[in-house]
């Protein structure tokens with residue numbers, strides 16, 4: 001250890017990295033880069049961290065997650081925390097949910113409920129209530145997807161920087177399981193004949209903002225991840241996870257500048273040299289962009305410097321759906337409404353077609369979260385913080401959202417009858433709407449496409465904007481718009497890929513700054529160097 005401290009590499013000036021955006025991707029990158037010895041500055045345009053994974057609070061004492069509410073596969077974030085000498089479970093109180101969610105199928109004016117459980121015997125019994133034969137499909141489905149995830153893990157954990165990466169042995173091994181010709185719904189039909197049972201294992205494609213009838217078959221692993229590794233609720237909501245990440249990154253020496261939008265990246269030729277903020281240039285060795293790709297890249301990097309992702313191509317890319325959100329503070333408890341409720345309209349398939357064609361569904365499928373049944377911190381005693389998410393067309397498909405919001409609020413509130421709630425309007429003490437145009441204007445989400453560039457094969461792996469952004473030098477991407485894609489565990493994994501490329505490019509070893517538990521660093525700390 002003493003010998004290592006005398007090596008010339010350790011006397012090099014600290015490498016400086018700017019991160020644009022404190023969403024999950026930016027926060028994970030800040031943690032890992034600071035742990036590797038870089039001097040990290042995070043610029044965030046808003047007054048809070050977390051991006052789409054932030055907490056909204058109301059003066060009456062209600063708290064809501066703005067976006068993510070399903071916390072899946074904590075393993076990746078756990079590893080990132082431990083790389084910083086911290087313990088995720090000590091920083092955030094994670095509760096595994098069982099049942100993990102309630103599905104409500106509407107049929108001819110009646111409703112049928114399925115409480116999804118990771119307990120296989122219990123889940124078989126639930127499936128059998130819909131289709132006894134399909135219950136036999138659960139174990140083979142689990143086994144097959146266990147093998148599929150194992151085959152794809154190496155592919156999803158590495159970068160795709162050149163065409164040769166598409167031909168590497170891990171990719172060739174995984175390819176037959178990928179079934180590029182098939183979709184999630186079609187693949188599930190081999191195990192489950194009842195379309196409602198298939199929906200129970202395929203609605204998760206909505207996490208990517210995609211239709212199970214179009215989403216590549218690879219993504220049957222999404223529901224598998226839930227049954228195998230659990231659905232968690234972080235006490236305080238997923239926003240609490242973002243808060244913990246910022247806390248640990250700060251402990252590692254990262255400097256957070258909130259309320260500080262970056263205007264553009266400063267270039268010399270094609271090489272990024274820093275960022276421009278409020279007319280002042282700040283120099284950096286590398287720049288990591290976490291801001292939403294479609295929204296930010298046209299503003300941050302001049303079109304003429306980009307050869308692969310020009311404005312025209314960004315404008316023509318395919319994007320996920322958007323979401324119409326209602327956050328409601330109610331003066332009543334809702335003990336009979338489950339934590340997560342997925343309401344699948346009889347017109348589920350039509351709804352998807354409508355969303356793709358830019359039509360606003362009149363009887364939409366929707367998701368309602370009543371986290372108060374698990375977490376008392378989200379509302380005053382006797383009250384509830386209700387979160388409603390309705391998938392709707394993005395602003396490319398339906399540019400007239402501003403004129404539709406008030407009417408659609410009524411459509412959405414009327415749908416709560418499915419939960420046996422009656423008319424809750426008189427109990428609303430706090431209300432906030434986030435409609436597609438608000439995602440774009442207030443939260444910097446391009447085209448209001450809440451789940452980023454869609455995850456079709458022509459926009460995945462090598463064809464997605466690269467972790468080391470190939471168009472220019474010294475710019476790196478993290479977040480749902482880069483490889484491997486959207487969704488929290490995937491974004492954390494993407495940040496891991498990006499930071500290891502960056503560490504390689506800047507010669508960051510990280511070895512001299514390995515932390516010990518408790519946030520104290522073993523040797524020279526990034527904060528003090």
Ligand SMILES: Cc1cc2nc3c(=O)[nH]c(=O)nc-3n(C[C@H](O)[C@H](O)[C@H](O)COP(=O)(O)OP(=O)(O)OC[C@H]3O[C@@H](n4cnc5c(N)ncnc54)[C@H](O)[C@@H]3O)c2cc1C
Nearest residue numbers: 021023025045051052053067068069070262291479480488
């Ligand atoms: C409604 C909704 C529900 C979701 N549900 C789930 C779920 O249940 N589970 C799950 O795993 N995933 C879910 N997701 C998907 C995904 O996990 C989140 O959207 C996630 O927050 C995306 O993270 P990100 O790192 O891409 O960036 P973002 O969260 O978009 O953060 C980007 C940050 O960059 C900042 N920024 C933008 N421009 C600038 C600038 N010029 N200068 C400085 N800062 C800037 C923004 O203010 C923002 O803080 C959901 C998403 C939404 C919208």
